[in-house]
Amino acid sequence: MNQEKIITVKNLTKEFGSFTAVDSISFDVYKGEIFGFLGANGAGKTTAMKMLIGISKPTSGEAIVAGFDVKNQAEMVKKSIGYMSQKFSMYDDLTIKENITFFGGIYGLSRAQIKEKTAQLIQELGLHDVADKLVKSLPQGWKQKLSFSVALLHEPKIVFLDEPTGGVDPITRRQFWEMIYAEAHKGTTLFVTTHYMDEAEYCDRVSIMVEGKIEALDSPKNLKQKYHVDSMNDVFLKLARNVEAP
Amino acid sequence: MSIKVQNISKSYNKIKAVDAISFEVNEGEIFGLIGPDGAGKTTLFRILTTLLFADEGTASVAGFDVIKQYKSIRNCVGYMPGKFSLYQDLTVEENLTFFATLFGTSIEENYDLIKDIYIQIEPFKNRRAGALSGGMKQKLALCCALIHKPKVLFLDEPTTGVDPVSRKEFWQMLKRLQQKGITILVSTPYMDEAALCDRIALIQKGSILKIDSPQNIIEKYDKTIYDVRAKNIYQLLIDLKNYPSQYSVYAFGESIHYTDKETEFDPAALEKYLEEKKHTEIAIRITIPTIEDVFMDL
Numbered sequence: 001m002n003q004e005k006i007i008t009v010k011n012l013t014k015e016f017g018s019f020t021a022v023d024s025i026s027f028d029v030y031k032g033e034i035f036g037f038l039g040a041n042g043a044g045k046t047t048a049m050k051m052l053i054g055i056s057k058p059t060s061g062e063a064i065v066a067g068f069d070v071k072n073q074a075e076m077v078k079k080s081i082g083y084m085s086q087k088f089s090m091y092d093d094l095t096i097k098e099n100i101t102f103f104g105g106i107y108g109l110s111r112a113q114i115k116e117k118t119a120q121l122i123q124e125l126g127l128h129d130v131a132d133k134l135v136k137s138l139p140q141g142w143k144q145k146l147s148f149s150v151a152l153l154h155e156p157k158i159v160f161l162d163e164p165t166g167g168v169d170p171i172t173r174r175q176f177w178e179m180i181y182a183e184a185h186k187g188t189t190l191f192v193t194t195h196y197m198d199e200a201e202y203c204d205r206v207s208i209m210v211e212g213k214i215e216a217l218d219s220p221k222n223l224k225q226k227y228h229v230d231s232m233n234d235v236f237l238k239l240a241r242n243v244e245a246p
Numbered sequence: 247m248s249i250k251v252q253n254i255s256k257s258y259n260k261i262k263a264v265d266a267i268s269f270e271v272n273e274g275e276i277f278g279l280i281g282p283d284g285a286g287k288t289t290l291f292r293i294l295t296t297l298l299f300a301d302e303g304t305a306s307v308a309g310f311d312v313i314k315q316y317k318s319i320r321n322c323v324g325y326m327p328g329k330f331s332l333y334q335d336l337t338v339e340e341n342l343t344f345f346a347t348l349f350g351t352s353i354e355e356n357y358d359l360i361k362d363i364y365i366q367i368e369p370f371k372n373r374r375a376g377a378l379s380g381g382m383k384q385k386l387a388l389c390c391a392l393i394h395k396p397k398v399l400f401l402d403e404p405t406t407g408v409d410p411v412s413r414k415e416f417w418q419m420l421k422r423l424q425q426k427g428i429t430i431l432v433s434t435p436y437m438d439e440a441a442l443c444d445r446i447a448l449i450q451k452g453s454i455l456k457i458d459s460p461q462n463i464i465e466k467y468d469k470t471i472y473d474v475r476a477k478n479i480y481q482l483l484i485d486l487k488n489y490p491s492q493y494s495v496y497a498f499g500e501s502i503h504y505t506d507k508e509t510e511f512d513p514a515a516l517e518k519y520l521e522e523k524k525h526t527e528i529a530i531r532i533t534i535p536t537i538e539d540v541f542m543d544l
Contacts, residue, residue, distance in 0.1 A: 040409040042379030140283045166407055167435045169282030169450070170538050174497050181480045195409055196436075201499035202479075220500065231499065233410055240411045 004031040006158050006189045007052065011061035014047050021047040023212035024061060031157070034180060034190045036200050039209030040240045045193055046162075048209070052191070053160055054078045066157045079108065082151035085162035089147035092136035096127055099135055100150060107154035121149050141172030148179055158189040165196060177202055197233035206232070208239050215239050247306075248273045248398055248429040249294065254303035256289050263289040265452035266303070271431055271445075276424055278443035279433040280537070286452040287433040288328060291402045294431070295325045308397045321349070324391035328402040328433075330383050334376030338367055338386055341375050342393060349394035359426065360389045363419055381412040388419070399423065401432040405439065417442050437538035448541055455544040460537060467540050469493070472504045472513060473533035476525040485523045489516065496542060503539060504530075 007029035014022040022044045029035045039045045050056035052065055054074035063070045066080035090099045097118060104114035122131050125145060135143060144164060151159050161180070165173045177199065180190055184204075192203065200206050200220060207217040216223060216239055223235045249271035256264040264286040271277040279287045292298035294307055296316035304311070310318040332341045342364075346352050357364075367385050370378065375386060384404060391399060401420075405413045417439065420430055432443070440446045441460045448455045448463075456463060476482040479502070486495040486504055493505040504516075513530045520528050 040411050041381040041407075043409075163407065167283040167403070169435075170437060170542050171496075172282070177497060178483070181483075185480070195407065195413075197410055198497075198499035202497065236410050237414065240409065 005029070005064075006031050006033075006066060007035075007191070008064045009052070009061075010063070012048065012051060012058055012063050013060045014044075014051060014056065015059045020212055022051070022058075025209070025212075025214045026061075027207060027214060027217055029158075029189060029191060031189055032184055032187045033205065034184050034192065034203045036203030036206035037191060037193045037209070038200055038206055038236065043209040043240070044212040045209055049160060049162060049191075049193065052077075053081060053083055079154075080156055080158075082154070082156040082159035083162070084147050084151040084159065084164055086144075086164055086166040087162075089143060090135050090150065093134060095132050095134055096122070096138070096146065097131050099146075100153070103150045104153050109154060117153055121146075121153075125149060141168055141175070144168055144172065144176055145179060148176065152183065152188070156188070158191060159183070161190060161192045163193055163195065165194065165199065173199075197231065197236055200232040200236070208236065210240055247271070247309075248275070249277075249305075249307050249431060251290075251294070251305045252303055254290070254293060254300045254305055256286075256293065256298070256300050262452050264293070264300070267449075267452070267454055268303075269447055269454060269457055271429060273429055274424060274427055275444045276420060276430045276432065276442070278440055278446040279431070279449055280435075280437065280440045280446050280541070281433075281449035282435055284451070285449045287449060288402055291325070291327075291400050291431075291433065295323060295400055296320060321394075322397045323400060324394070324396035324398070325400045326387050326391040326402065326404055328406065330387060332375050332383075332387060332390060335374060337372050337374055338378070339371040341386060342389055345390040346393045351394050353393065356393055356395045359395055359423075360392050362422060363392075364389050380407060381409070384408060384412070384416065388416075392423070396428065398429045398431065401430065403433050403435065405434060405436060413439070437536065437541060440537040446537070448537075448544060450544070456540075463537060463540055464535050467535045467543075469505045469535075469543065470511075471533050471535050471539055472506075472516075473498075473529075473531050474502045474504045474516075474520075475500070475527070475529040476520060477527045478525065481523075482520070482525060485520060485525070489519060494543065496539075498536075498538075503533070505543075 005028050010026050011024045012022060013024050037045060051058050051070055052063055054070050054077035058071060065077050068076040070077050100118045100121060101114055104117060122128060165176055184190055205219050207214050220232050227235050227238050229235055247270050252268050253266050254264055255266050281287055293300045294305060296312050296319050307319045308322050342353055363385050367382055405416055445459050447457045483497060483502060486492060486502060491506050491508045493507045496503050517528055517530055
């Protein structure tokens with residue numbers, strides 16, 4: 001793995017009144033890495049992620065994402081990254097082509113680039129027959145794959161995927177991960193949150209947040225060795241609430 | 247019989263959401279509807295909780311017909327929809343009191359039923375529901391669905407988006423409710439939760455593919471599944487897919503599940519092929535199928 005750092009986080013903290021949602025976290029993410037960002041509900045994952053993508057200002061500490069400071073250069077951060085979540089992916093009432101054009105515009109692509117990317121994307125995903133259909137008519141799995149590709153339109157160095165596979169059928173979930181693998185091989189960094197612990201096994205490194213802090217950060221293999229368990233699910237159970245594995 | 251569904255169909259415009267589905271749930275059973283988004287699970291829930299009319303077929307819940315006796319059903323079932331649907335601007339306690347009052351009861355009257363769950367959210371009883379974390383919202387919703395001591399509990403994807411620890415605790419709660427005699431129909435996209443149900447229906451695109459106990463489903467699966475490992479998992483996935491006699495190749499956590507078309511399959515030949523592809527740390531062994539393996543092969 002190339003050791004060029006794409007994300008550098010130092011003592012990043014976010015407080016809401018007297019509540020510390022993210023408590024001085026520090027870590028680095030490297031180029032071409034699949035980085036799993038795990039934690040229980042309410043552990044502070046979403047708050048941390050919001051700071052990293054430049055839509056929430058840290059209370060203290062710093063984070064450099066794709067070369068830009070999330071505090072002072074939030075707009076540059078937003079332009080340099082891709083983002084996809086299960087909750088928001090694309091506009092249901094626009095066609096597939098319209099969505100690509102819209103997001104291309106948002107990401108600042110030229111008309112010529114948008115045209116080229118649209119053709120390329122429709123070709124790669126085999127969407128010829130449905131390119132002019134509304135996104136809402138697409139099966140969920142296709143939507144996810146398309147919105148992942150849309151998040152990559154402007155060829156960002158890093159893509160944030162927030163629970164990208166929630167509720168997706170098992171086959172599509174795996175196809176989706178194959179797309180993630182392929183993208184990582186091209187050198188893109190993938191920052192992924194998930195509640196599927198088998199997916200945590202596919203990451204190069206995984207961090208586990210507990211009550212605002214990063215409690216563990218290592219490769220799945222090393223984490224399993226360290227906690228003497230057989231699966232990431234058991235690592236998670238041990239760390240996230242000190243629950244013994246069944 | 248607690249729930250009886252006979253040939254239920256429902257279409258939205260031209261799309262058949264539920265296509266002639268039939269199944270029965272015994273009293274005191276935890277019955278799981280296992281399938282991805284768009285399988286028709288929510289439509290089925292809405293029909294059984296009398297919120298939606300089926301186009302065809304009949305169904306009964308706790309002995310009452312879903313059309314003719316819908317009011318009786320509403321009094322004796324609890325329903326936790328997939329989408330959080332409590333009042334976000336009411337506090338935890340206000341929401342619970344509200345639902346208790348609707349059903350002509352009080353928090354005190356059925357406190358023993360919700361106690362285990364409620365004590366976990368009680369420290370936040372004055373917080374508005376909208377400001378709760380995902381796991382807390384889920385617990386509150388369950389309390390509200392239980393407050394009138396229902397005979398049948400309908401839980402539509404109660405654990406979607408919930409972390410593994412909270413999911414585990416949630417299933418422990420369901421087991422306790424089952425011991426109190428409540429019948430539970432629960433849906434989930436998480437295949438690992440299927441093993442926790444007494445019986446399950448695997449459902450996809452509006453049809454039931456299989457109904458049985460999780461053990462039987464696994465035991466009756468007739469293909470041999472090989473667990474294949476090597477150092478470079480991504481390259482392994484690609485190379486296995488290119489192996490001429492492969493039937494299916496799926497990533498399963500840190501290994502890959504492989505099945506072969508040939509009955510005379512020789513794992514040694516596969517190992518040799520992988521060695522030629524320059525793989526290291528190769529390990530091939532037979533593994534026990536999971537519900538997810540079975541589901542993907544249906």
